[in-house]
Amino acid sequence: MDFIKEGLLRVDPGLFLWTIITFMVLMLILWKMAWKPIVDALDARSERIRGDIESADRKRIEAEKLLAQHKEMMDRAKDEAAEIIAKSKIEAEKIRNEIIEKANNDSRELAERAKQEIKLAKEEALAEIKSEIVNISTEIASKIINKNLNPEDQKSLVQETLDKLRTVQ
Amino acid sequence: MLRFLQFVNSYVSSGGKGGEEESIYDIVMHHITDHPITEGFFGIGDLIGEINNTYLNKKLFGIFDMRITKWVIMLWVALFLAVIIFVPLAKRIKKDIMGSKSKWVNFWESLIGFVHDEIVEPNFDHKYIKKAMPYFLNLFFFILFANFIGLIPGMATSTGNLAVTAGLAVITLICVIAVGTVRQGPFWIIKGIVPHGVPLFLFPLLWVIELLGIFIKPFALTIRLFANMTAGHIVIIIFLYLSIMFQSYFVGLGSITGSLMIYLLELLVAFIQAYIFASLSAMYIGSSMHAH
Structure with missing residues (x-):
């Protein structure tokens, strides 16, 4: 065991003890003043970063979902709008046609009625004229019959009749 | 290694260069x-020498020679460096909740992150990581600083000494035993270290093997760190000594280049050995938390 006491492989008990003492002193100094705070701070930081990344991930997924929802909603709205426009176009067409048809009908009816009225008036007028003619001719006839009474009378009769006619007219 | 050194020594002294120089x-x-330490370094060495002679000249409990040596000073330099770097750093990390923009802070944070991800996390359950972190940060950075201080010219590699690495490994051993006893009960040493499902007649044999393993593992840690840190330094010194030996500019060029290469390699080794020591400690302590 001489090699422990001499030369390169000497194990000096004093140095051995000094090493342990130095290590322990360093441990005591740095445990409270450095290692604990450093480990705590780094741990807290890594925890925080992990939390941040997780929440960012969650938010990204949420945003993507929302975006998809939005897109879907937009698509649906577009479709709906197009549908509404198409429907209203058809409706408008229908209404237009209806209005035109109605107008046509109305005008046709109006014309018909006017014709009817004209016809009625004409018939009435003709009937009136006829009866008047009958009256007049009967009068004329009766007057012709009563003619030879005297010329004076006749003259006045004719005059009378002419006057009557004039008033009728 | 000792044989090799003696071989080189005999080669050099038989080389007939003359006895006026120190042998390699x-x-x-x-x-x-x-x-x-007895003297030197602007009076500080003298002061320490005086302290050594007046207060620390008696051996503690008869065996512990507590005189302050160069290696002890190097350990203290590592301690001092760790304190002046990490105490202000802790304040700055605490202040900047979302991370500092300073490169200095981020550099150390990345190393702390390395300890967390590569050393502690693979070996501990999730809920114990936070409890285990301080110890392994301390271990890793203490060894790292001690290794790098050894690479500064004029300083010395305290981790290239068996007593220092043994001290660190013994702390790991104590942690293994303490953690095992606390986590698995006081009878852990009897039943906890042997894998489950072992036939009864093999139990005593395996128990002896596993018990030896508990002590061999820190021993391996001791030798690994010591050997790695010492070997590189010996090679650097020998490379540099070659130019003195041959007294030739060409050899000097080669020896400086070679020495520089080894020095760069040593920078890497200093980091890797700190990592390996802390990583294996984490593995041993982590495995004593559960029955196998």
């Missing part, structure tokens, strides 16, 4: 072995 063996041994 003495030079190497002077660089890589410990001596109590």
Whole structure:
């Protein structure tokens, strides 16, 4: 065991003890003043970063979902709008046609009625004229019959009749 | 290694260069072995020498020679460095909740992150990581600083000494035993270290093997760190000594280049060995938390 006491492989008990003492002193100094705070701070930081990344991930997924929802909603709205426009176009067409048809009908009816009225008036007028003619001719006839009474009378009769006619007219 | 050094030594002394120089063996041994400080370094050395002679000259409990040596000073330099770096750093990390923009802070944070991800996390359950972190940060950075201080010219590699690495390994051993006893009960040493499902007649044999393993593992840690840190330094010194030996500029060029290469390699080794020591400690302590 001489090699422990001499030369390169000497194990000096004093140095051995000094090493342990130095290590322990360093441990005591740095445990409270450095290692604990450093480990705590780094741990807290890594925890925080992990939390941040997780929440960012969650938010990204949420945003993507929302975006998809939005897109879907937009698509649906577009479709709906197009549908509404198409429907209203058809409706408008229908209404237009209806209005035109109605107008046509109305005008046709109006014309018909006017014709009817004209016809009625004409018939009435003709009937009136006829009866008047009958009256007049009967009068004329009766007057012709009563003619030879005297010329004076006749003259006045004719005059009378002419006057009557004039008033009728 | 000792044989190799003696071989080189005999080669050099038989080389007939003359006896006026120190032999390479003495030079190497002077660089890589410990001596109590008696003088030097602007009076500080003298002061320490005086303290050594007046207060620390008696052996503690008869065996512990507590005189302050160069290696002890190097350990204290590592301690001092760790304190002045990490105490302000802790304040700055605490202040900047979302991370500092300073490169200095981020550099140390990345190393702390390395300890967390590569050393503690693979070996401990999730809820014990936070409890285990301080110890392994302390271990890793203490060894790292001690290794790197050894690479500064004029300083010495305290981790290239068996007593220092043994001290660190014994702390790991104590942790293994303490953690095992606390986590698995006082009878852990009897039943906890042997894998489950072992036939009864094999139990005593395996128990002896596992018990030996508990002590061999820190021993391996001791030797690994010591050997790695010492070997590189010996090679650096020998490379540099070559130019003195041959007294030639060409050899000098080669020896400086070679020495520089080894020095760069040593920078890597200093980091890797700190990592390996802390990592294996974490593995041993982590495995004593559960029955196998």
